[in-house]
Amino acid sequence: MAFKILVAEDEEITLNNIVDTLQEEGYKVAYSRNGTEALQVIEKDHFDVLITDIKMPGMSGIELLDKVRVHHPETEVIIITGFGSISSAVEAMKKGAVDYITKPFDLDELLLKAGKIFQQRSLKKENIALRTFVGMDKKISIIARSEGMRRILERVEELKGSDVNILLTGETGVGKSLIAKAIHFTGKRQNMPFLSINCATFTEELLASELFGYERGAFTGAVSTKQGLVEIADTGTLFLDEIAELPTNLQAKLLKVVEEGEFYRVGGTRPIKVDARFIAATNQNVKRLISEGRFREDLYYRLNIMEIYIPPLRERIDDIKPLSYFFLKKHLPKSSKKIAGFTDDAMHILINYSFPGNVRELENIIERAIILEKTGLITPESLPRAIRVLQIDTIDPDKVLTIDELVKEYVEKVVKMLGGNRSKAAEALGISRTSLWKILKEE
Amino acid sequence: MKKQLLFVTYQNEDRDEGLTYAIDLAQTLEDGITILLVNKERLEERFEDIMTAVAFAEESEYETAREVMRRENPEGQSNRMIDQCKTSGIEANLQTAQDGIVGAISGFLKNKTAVDMVLLSPSITKNGNMSARELQRLVKTASRPVVTIAKQELQHA
Numbered sequence: 060m061a062f063k064i065l066v067a068e069d070e071e072i073t074l075n076n077i078v079d080t081l082q083e084e085g086y087k088v089a090y091s092r093n094g095t096e097a098l099q100v101i102e103k104d105h106f107d108v109l110i111t112d113i114k115m116p117g118m119s120g121i122e123l124l125d126k127v128r129v130h131h132p133e134t135e136v137i138i139i140t141g142f143g144s145i146s147s148a149v150e151a152m153k154k155g156a157v158d159y160i161t162k163p164f165d166l167d168e169l170l171l172k173a174g175k176i177f178q179q180r181s182l183k184k185e186n187i188a189l190r191t192f193v194g195m196d197k198k199i200s201i202i203a204r205s206e207g208m209r210r211i212l213e214r215v216e217e218l219k220g221s222d223v224n225i226l227l228t229g230e231t232g233v234g235k236s237l238i239a240k241a242i243h244f245t246g247k248r249q250n251m252p253f254l255s256i257n258c259a260t261f262t263e264e265l266l267a268s269e270l271f272g273y274e275r276g277a278f279t280g281a282v283s284t285k286q287g288l289v290e291i292a293d294t295g296t297l298f299l300d301e302i303a304e305l306p307t308n309l310q311a312k313l314l315k316v317v318e319e320g321e322f323y324r325v326g327g328t329r330p331i332k333v334d335a336r337f338i339a340a341t342n343q344n345v346k347r348l349i350s351e352g353r354f355r356e357d358l359y360y361r362l363n364i365m366e367i368y369i370p371p372l373r374e375r376i377d378d379i380k381p382l383s384y385f386f387l388k389k390h391l392p393k394s395s396k397k398i399a400g401f402t403d404d405a406m407h408i409l410i411n412y413s414f415p416g417n418v419r420e421l422e423n424i425i426e427r428a429i430i431l432e433k434t435g436l437i438t439p440e441s442l443p444r445a446i447r448v449l450q451i452d453t454i455d456p457d458k459v460l461t462i463d464e465l466v467k468e469y470v471e472k473v474v475k476m477l478g479g480n481r482s483k484a485a486e487a488l489g490i491s492r493t494s495l496w497k498i499l500k501e502e
Numbered sequence: 503m504k505k506q507l508l509f510v511t512y513q514n515e516d517r518d519e520g521l522t523y524a525i526d527l528a529q530t531l532e533d534g535i536t537i538l539l540v541n542k543e544r545l546e547e548r549f550e551d552i553m554t555a556v557a558f559a560e561e562s563e564y565e566t567a568r569e570v571m572r573r574e575n576p577e578g579q580s581n582r583m584i585d586q587c588k589t590s591g592i593e594a595n596l597q598t599a600q601d602g603i604v605g606a607i608s609g610f611l612k613n614k615t616a617v618d619m620v621l622l623s624p625s626i627t628k629n630g631n632m633s634a635r636e637l638q639r640l641v642k643t644a645s646r647p648v649v650t651i652a653k654q655e656l657q658h659a
Binding site: 420446448452 | 504505520522523526527529530531615616618619621624637638641642644645646647648649650651652653
């Protein structure tokens with residue numbers, strides 16, 4: 060985001076000098092010739108710094124400072140004061156001006172002061188980024204033995220140099236937020252803020268305040284201006300979990316940010332520019348929600364520049380064993396037990412369970428098993444009774460198999476189980492080798 | 503708006519089978535549970551009850567006969583299911599629907615995007631209470647993962 064400065068000065072020559080110098084240095088500069096006009100400009104746009112003369116026709120610099128400190132506290136103010144009126148500069152500093160310069164002034168000094176604020180702002184931003192990382196493990200472990208997960212990690216690797224918005228889809232508990240973190244912490248913005256919000260856990264009003272912030276006095280209780288996550292995520296990434304739960308009103312607001320990098324705080328009248336990358340996630344069929352008019356198509360296409368589908372755990376059986384050992388290793392230190400692994404029966408139950416709650420459920424099962432286990436290996440008795448005595452199958456509505464597909468999948472499993480020996484597989488299945496060949500070759 | 507698991511069960515004596523599993527899963531996912539009770543009074547079940555009561559009455563076991571005929575207050579048992587959820591720290595609420603399991607679930611899901619998945623209790627999946635065709639239709643219309651819970655013998659003890 061470009062650093063924006065507003066200059067309020069009634070002397071034409073001084074004004075031109077300041078504006079030209081700042082622009083040459085690369086700052087985005089706006090100007091006005093009196094305090095009232097300056098206040099109107101600042102009401103309509105967001106500025107990082109206001110440089111104002113004290114003596115101006117109409118509203119004085121001090122009055123302007125008072126109003127800006129109250130209504131736009133995020134804007135820093137530098138006062139320009141005539142030589143010999145240092146007392147007014149002191150008064151201005153007491154009222155919250157960040158610095159002052161005396162006339163006639165050295166333009167290099169002005170640049171130095173603006174540069175100092177710019178640096179402070181950047182440090183503040185870095186600080187926010189660091190604070191968002193507190194308690195967050197930047198070293199992300201993703202277990203990917205299955206082909207499906209390996210493909211996802213390859214995609215994450217390909218995205219390293221890119222900055223596009225991404226939509227992560229997949230059932231609840233598959234690890235969408237983990238993939239979102241992996242994308243951020245391996246990408247170009249890895250040292251900038253990573254923030255996340257679950258759109259399903261807030262009411263519409265709260266969600267609007269959390270996302271877009273609010274201006275002082277926007278509603279009862281808004282005693283001071285608050286920055287929203289979109290604003291804090293500037294230069295970084297905002298992860299919007301459960302995006303399908305975003306109310307229609309907020310979808311329109313979010314679209315504006317995603318499309319134009321611009322938004323208004325709740326109760327605000329000035330657009331605020333941001334440069335944030337968006338990673339959204341959902342476990343819903345968004346296309347179906349679009350056809351039912353519950354999700355904006357334009358927002359979907361803006362967020363879905365690239366879609367990554369994370370398959371449920373039951374479709375990546377190869378990951379169950381390594382994940383089980385990973386969680387065992389992760390949670391074992393919390394207990395004083397020595398558990399080396401799993402009995403074959405316990406692993407058989409885990410591999411044959413359909414995990415509607417996906418990886419999150421597996422982690423929970425292992426954590427519980429560690430607490431209950433009395434031997435040196437996790438046994439079936441330590442696994443939840445329900446998954447031992449009930450048969451639990453999950454059917455994915457988007458992946459209903461036809462009978463032919465089901466037959467092919469079964470035949471492939473048998474061939475694999477018999478080490479690829481097709482003659483043995485045909486015999487075991489009670490069909491001829493020709494029939495087996497026909498089934499396997501079908502697309 | 504908290505995410506929900508939709509636990510669907512028939513309004514009969516087996517209604518709470520599978521609820522413990524649903525509670526476990528809800529705890530893992532930090533979801534709430536909506537219990538959808540579908541009324542399905544089977545004529546043959548009622549007939550069986552009457553014949554059993556008659557058999558006991560003929561043997562002068564009047565109290566048992568009365569017991570068989572005294573259908574448990576459905577509200578009482580439903581409240582126990584809610585209490586069971588709440589004791590486990592799970593937010594729960596109860597909805598009822600009339601016969602036609604697919605229609606009842608689809609109707610419920612139409613405006614409830616917060617439902618994560620549909621869990622079918624063994625009372626629905628056992629004894630052919632639900633045909634493969636009905637299940638297929640449900641899977642297509644629900645647009646959520648449909649979890650079938652059925653009783654099985656312990657195979658890998």
